Amino acid sequence: MRPLEAARVAWDALRANKLRSALTMLGVVIGVMSVVLLVAIGSGARQEVTSGVESLGSNILFVAPGNLSVASAPAVSRLTLEDARKIGDAVGDPSRVAVTVQSGEIARVGARRMTVNLNGCNENVPRVFDRPVERGTFLEATDIDVRRRVVVLGAAPAETLFPDRDPIGKFVQLGGVRFRVIGVMERAGSTLGVSQDDVVYIPVTAAQRLLGVGRIDAIAVRAASPDDIGIEQELVRRTVTAAHPEQEYQVLTQDEILGVLGDILSVLTAVLASIAGISLVVGGVGVMNIMLVSVSERTREIGLRKAVGARTRDVLRQFLLEAVALTVTGGLVGILLGVVTAALVERLSPLPAVITWWSIALAFGVSVGVGVFFGVWPARKAARMQPVAALRYE
């Protein structure tokens, strides 16, 4: 029998039992839909993280304590401003080095209050991170040196705390201390649903006093050019290791951070897809069950086909194709529903969801595979029937 002919026979057989075929497909539909949807969410998360990290700028080196990897807990930093100064000397340009010490604080202006990300930093943040000031000025070196109580507001606190007036020159209370507003940053947008505009910048020295700490959390260095990243990474690493032989520090490029975060997200996506895959297996067992029923129902048909000349492989192919037709049709419906659901999630929920071609190809391939895997046994059972016995079957 010709392959196309065989496919048509399989399709006709499924149409002959529409309701049963549809119910059998349901398991595969749900399984494939879940795989497509969850992979879409995983891919969406990866894309957001990637663009979030990339928005920091591509020439940046990050210095942070500990060993950034999938399985490690964050370590407490012992970095100091002195380390930042040494690094500035090492790379030959202190203005390319930014520092940060961070804490969640409540900012108050009169009766208005807002939780902000308090970022104690030095004067180099706009240059290192490419974050322009919209109005007023950013912190200056002397502000850090004399621990001046001045603050630059992110776009969000500027709007929330000063809804109807210019904040420049006004005062904001941070941890009970008054800071004078000297500038407002341009809007930066959000990453993974987390706003990058909820921030207030104050001199790192003032932040250390406010928080009662002597450390800084992290240091960022903007390389002179993309070509210098490797060299400067090594310079910075040596400097930090010499200053803190007792603790492990990471000096990471943006690509390396993306790599680590990508690994985390890959594991997460794989776990989600595997869980969805279990429902595919359940769907496959349903297909096998119904194919066994179908084979035994159609014993006489099998006997007749053999009597008029069907070879073992003709019968095998017929029933295998039926199983595959079931799972492939279920798979195509599942892909469609998965894509639609992903689009709805993307639109209606804070979760990102991005459909990737490979996930659709994978889902389709798995559908075919499930059909073959769970269809072979019933098909062999049909193909091995003896024509005489099959024809007499009641």
Add this chain to the structure above:
Amino acid sequence: MARHSSTAAPPEGTAVVETRAATKVYRLDGGVEVRALDGVDLAVATGDSLAIMGPSGSGKSTLLSLLGGLDRPTSGQVLFAGRDVADLSDDELASVRNRTVGFVFQSFQLLPRTSAVANVGLPLTYRGLGRAERRRRAVQALEAVGLGHRLEHRPSQLSGGEQQRVAIARALVTEPGMLLADEPTGNLDSRSGDEVLGLLVRLHDERQVAVVVVTHDQGVAAHLGRVVVVHDGRLDGGER
């Protein structure tokens, strides 16, 4: 009305199918062996017309299975055009069935939910013929059995006699050397039965196709050229 009487055994080599000392033993679940056929010699020549008679359980259905290549003998030989089925693979035997034998069953064995023309064309799908060619030949076969006006009807929309004529068209469509009918009138009223029988006789006369009919009905057997009687797995006495 034995119009095609020929008691002489067909000459060597011209037999469409021939059994030589064919024996079939079935082993039942309890381990008991049943000798359904015991050393049967029978040849069906081109253009032969033969009734196989015998009481139920005599082994005539087993003999029909061997003659049709649906089964293999436990011992002895079954030869199609001189080729021993023992030398044929299952696939080759399937091909022999497809090209040499046209089956007609008591219960018609038509595929439900499938049109008459598609039922008749079914054997041709296993020859790899295209759809148009299958349809052309199936229409011809249906016209030959007088059902040219029932092409798209499904079995459930046809009378018993019509269903059996569709089955005969299906047996005929491959232009086989032999039609093998197992109680073809058993499920039909006498008028439809006569029609079906008349059709088989006419096809035999017009096409020189060998016709073998298994029946327990003396009236049916009377339409055929010769009669063999199976009894306890053996051919009983001489042929008529």
